[in-house]
Amino acid sequence: MKQSHSNTHPLFISLSVLLFLSLTGCWSSHEIEEQSLGIGLAFDKAKQSSIEKKLNEQGGAYSKRNLITTTYQFITPQVASSTTKQSGPQQKSYVNVSETGDSMHQMVRELSLRSEQPVTAHHMKVVVIGENLARSYKLEQLLDQNLRESELRPSCLVLISKGRASNTLETKKAGEIPAFRLAGIVENAYRTTRILPPMSHIKVESKIKSGSSFLMQKVLSADGQVKFAGAAVIDGKTHKMTGTLNEEELEGVTWITGKGKGGVVKSFDKETGQPIVYEIETMKSSIIPHVKRDSISFDVNIESVGRLSENWVVSAGTFKNEFLKNAEKSSEEEVKRLVGNVLEKMQKEYKADVAGFGNRLRIEHPKVWNKVKKDWDQRFSEAPINYDVKLTINDYGTTGGSKK
Numbered sequence: 001m002k003q004s005h006s007n008t009h010p011l012f013i014s015l016s017v018l019l020f021l022s023l024t025g026c027w028s029s030h031e032i033e034e035q036s037l038g039i040g041l042a043f044d045k046a047k048q049s050s051i052e053k054k055l056n057e058q059g060g061a062y063s064k065r066n067l068i069t070t071t072y073q074f075i076t077p078q079v080a081s082s083t084t085k086q087s088g089p090q091q092k093s094y095v096n097v098s099e100t101g102d103s104m105h106q107m108v109r110e111l112s113l114r115s116e117q118p119v120t121a122h123h124m125k126v127v128v129i130g131e132n133l134a135r136s137y138k139l140e141q142l143l144d145q146n147l148r149e150s151e152l153r154p155s156c157l158v159l160i161s162k163g164r165a166s167n168t169l170e171t172k173k174a175g176e177i178p179a180f181r182l183a184g185i186v187e188n189a190y191r192t193t194r195i196l197p198p199m200s201h202i203k204v205e206s207k208i209k210s211g212s213s214f215l216m217q218k219v220l221s222a223d224g225q226v227k228f229a230g231a232a233v234i235d236g237k238t239h240k241m242t243g244t245l246n247e248e249e250l251e252g253v254t255w256i257t258g259k260g261k262g263g264v265v266k267s268f269d270k271e272t273g274q275p276i277v278y279e280i281e282t283m284k285s286s287i288i289p290h291v292k293r294d295s296i297s298f299d300v301n302i303e304s305v306g307r308l309s310e311n312w313v314v315s316a317g318t319f320k321n322e323f324l325k326n327a328e329k330s331s332e333e334e335v336k337r338l339v340g341n342v343l344e345k346m347q348k349e350y351k352a353d354v355a356g357f358g359n360r361l362r363i364e365h366p367k368v369w370n371k372v373k374k375d376w377d378q379r380f381s382e383a384p385i386n387y388d389v390k391l392t393i394n395d396y397g398t399t400g401g402s403k404k
Helices: 001-024 050-060 078-080 104-113 130-135 137-147 165-169 178-192 201-210 247-257 321-350 357-364 365-382
Strands: 036-045 068-075 093-103 126-130 157-161 213-221 225-233 241-245 263-268 277-294 297-313 385-395
Touching: 001 178, 036 165, 050 093, 050 157, 068 104, 068 165, 093 165, 093 225, 104 137, 104 201, 126 130, 126 165, 126 178, 130 137, 130 157, 130 225, 137 201, 157 165, 157 178, 165 178, 165 213, 178 201, 178 225, 178 365, 213 241, 225 247, 225 263, 241 321, 247 277, 247 297, 247 321, 263 321, 277 321, 277 357, 277 385, 297 321, 297 357, 297 365, 321 385, 357 365
Parallel strands: 036 126, 126 157, 157 213, 297 385
Antiparallel strands: 036 068, 068 093, 213 225, 225 241, 263 277, 277 297
């Protein structure tokens, strides 16, 4: 027994040494305090910043064409920690730096000549592309370097801005970080039908390769504030922005796809003209393709269950079945108006299927799809589309008129 016990000591010591060696750290690690964390990125048509101009005047220029201005939003540990110690309208919790040129990769490497902290993109939250740029260049040209970069996560959100994209990365609110704000607004989709499902880098790449037209969320900016408003229409063949859907038209697309998580429908009582608001609890839609010889048509069946969340009709009897049926009817008519308007725009103005009709045809009639997919947007623009809407009010709150 003693001999066996004594033999375990050398083995224990050897294992301990090996364990300590494995805890020495990673040879390629970098201290967090030495990092400049990229969290936001904006692409705009070229407009050199005043700092760029001053540096260039002193010999800081290099061989390039001034085509695109890229604005990087950084947050450093020093800046982040300082926001908890200081306050005031001038205090910012982020730093924006702009560089103008013709190569995304070269521009980001130029920043290494302006800061001692290396740029990292592991925490990139959002990329915003200015509308003017999105109309001039293919999306794959603008995003190619991002998609090839192993540091940047494929889940990074991509938006299209009205006006300069760099303005969406500004705020006047102390302690607020614009890139986080944009990424956070997407999470409000359960509150409104006017926010698209997140369009990430990987989804954009998938859409481009599929050759299908699609939508990207648009964002507006004014005086340091932003608003998600409508969507950019991306053409499936050119991969450029070809038009815009406004907020109501985007609502119509949400009803067609059935991908809404929540929101409201405002209609008006026919007798009094007063507002009635229907709040969505559930939504679903089915797109049914029909093929008869060379003719393709679709039926869209939309269903929703919700509650009467606001009612300006103050007369008695608002709990009665007759009133609730009328409220359902007026809400249904409003949804039909939204759907009809956006179908008109998709088919007649843009001739672009951005609601997934082609995808349903591909799934249910793959042979037909293979014949028409090359010119699908044109075929879609000529296809008859019928739609039916059924809304059901199952809750009307705790207040209302008499049941008598």
